[in-house]
Amino acid sequence: MHRTLYEPDHEAFRSAFRTFLDREAVPYVEKWEQDGTPDRDFIVKAAEAGFLGFEFAPEHGGLGIDDFRYNAVMTEEVVFSGMAGDTFSMQNDIIVPYLLELTTAEQKARWLPQFVSGSGVTALAMTEPGAGSDLASITTSARREADELVINGSKTFITSGATCDLAIVLVRTGERDGRGTSLVVVENGTPGFERGHPMTKIGRKAQDTAELFFADCRVPVDNIIGEPGRGFGHAIANLPRERLSIAVSAVASARQAYGLALEHTQQRVAFGAPLSNLQSVRMTLGEIHTDILILQEYVDRCVLALNAGELTAEESAGAKFKATDLQWAVVDRVLQLFGGYGYMEEYPIARIWRDARIQRIYGGSNEVMKDLVGRAVVGR
Ligand SMILES: Cc1cc2nc3c(=O)[nH]c(=O)nc-3n(C[C@H](O)[C@H](O)[C@H](O)COP(=O)(O)OP(=O)(O)OC[C@H]3O[C@@H](n4cnc5c(N)ncnc54)[C@H](O)[C@@H]3O)c2cc1C
Structure with missing residues (x-):
């Protein structure tokens, strides 16, 4: 069976991006793991090559591409x-829809040029120490004073939090009901806004994750994106795309x-023959092979459904x-097949294994995802 998701243009794009990564990323992966973040130079080069914010319109420095297959590639x-x-x-899968769909022309003119040049790395700050899965419980507040919002509170586990230039922050602007939250853009350097140090993680070491702190941080009311009071609703609308990316x-x-x-x-070789001569090993490989084929097909269909504007929250x-x-x-079974070598950092499977663990937690934990689907099927 051939995979039918991609067309020749996507494969050409893949080849260009692979060449870029081979040249600009692969030699530096070890260094970035030690630094806890990729070099800013790399992000700027990626931006110059057109790999950041290509969905934005050409007048905002993008390519006007509206096809999630490029993101998937x-x-x-x-x-x-x-x-x-x-x-x-x-940047491309999660942040872009916020900046593309929720901003006014004036806001686009302020922030998109930074984004597409790599000088405006953006974070999406929702989770708080006391509110992760239960986002409706956030307490970071934004009080209005004349034409300003005064933000107080903190966020945690924020991807790119230590290095971001802009943060889209979910804040409480009203009661805990459907209209009590808003999304506000906070620029690095704003008094009262502080980015924490990179947190020490067990995986994804080449990506910084940090806390953000707000102490009487004042931003213009014009920094609200989307409809005031509908922050949570805007976030929920973008979650299917975020989850598909994961x-x-x-x-x-896999x-x-x-x-x-x-x-x-x-x-x-073990006991005089390659491991693959053992029936139990072949069964493991056969099972993994088939599981991947089946799931790839489903995820590919979800990509097409997203493109068609039909992907549902539960799908x-x-x-x-x-x-x-x-x-x-899969990664755990494969590590097992490597024996002791799988536990050694110099073997890629070791890193793949530790980097995989977070995937079942962020973007909505898998337990919450299963409940979300369950609620949809029983109509609650
Ligand atoms: C590396 C990393 C990067 C991240 N990046 C970002 C980011 O960029 N922006 C951002 O805002 N957040 C980010 N997060 C936060 C992430 O989305 C949360 O950690 C996640 O949503 C879970 O929230 P929590 O950690 O507070 O766990 P909790 O909500 O406390 O959950 C703890 C456990 O309880 C279970 N549980 C909770 N509620 C239910 C329920 N209703 N039914 C069944 N089980 C339940 C969960 O499944 C989990 O197993 C990141 C986290 C990490 C670790």
Whole structure:
């Protein structure tokens, strides 16, 4: 069976992006893991090459491309390159819809040029120490004073939080009901806004994750994006795309691990023959191979549904939990097939394994995803 998602233009784009990553990312992955973040130079080069914000209109520095298959190609190639950072998925898949669909012409003119030049790395700050899955409980507040908002509170686990130039922050602007939250853009350097140090994580070490602090941080009311009071609703509208992005990367990671397993089990000799001569090993490979084929097909259909504006919250939640559960099961079984070598940092499967673990937690934990689908099927 051939995969039918992509057309020749997508494959040409893939090849250009792969060449870019081979040159500008692969040699530096170790360094970025030690630094805890990719070099800003790399992000600027990616922007110059047209790999950031290509969905924006040409007058805003983009290419006007409205086809999530290009995003999916990039996500897959980032996984295959071993880069294990969230820069592109965070910027292109998650942030772009907020800046594209919720901003006024004046706001676009302020922020999009920075974004597409790589000088406006953006974070999306929703989670708080006391509110993760239950986002409706956020307490970071924005009090209005004349033409300003005064923000107080903190956010945690924010991707690119230590290095972001802009943060889109979910704040409480009213009561805990459907209209009590807003999305506000806060620029780095604004008095009262502080970015925390990168948090020490067990995986995804080449990507900074940090806390953000707000202490009487004043921003113009004009920094609200979307409808005031509808922040939570805007976030929910964008979550299917975010979750699909995670699903795409999860299947790519499972495929990558499977490729390593095929190679290793045919080379590694035990009891006088390659591991792949053992029936139990072949059964494991056969099962992984088939699971990936089935799930790839579903995730690809979700990509087309997103393009058609038809992807539902439950379809995307299902893709997220199924793909990341499969990813985890596959990378763990593949690490086992590597024996002790799989536990050594110098073997790629070790890094793939530790980088995979977060996928079942962020973007909405898999338990919450399963409940979301369950609620949809029972109509609650
Ligand atoms: C590396 C990393 C990057 C992240 N990036 C960002 C970011 O850029 N922006 C951002 O805003 N957030 C980000 N997050 C936060 C992430 O989205 C949250 O960690 C996640 O939503 C879970 O919230 P929590 O950690 O507070 O866990 P909790 O909500 O406390 O959940 C704890 C456990 O309880 C379970 N649980 C909770 N509610 C239910 C329920 N209703 N039914 C069943 N089980 C439930 C969960 O599944 C989980 O197992 C990131 C997190 C990490 C670790």
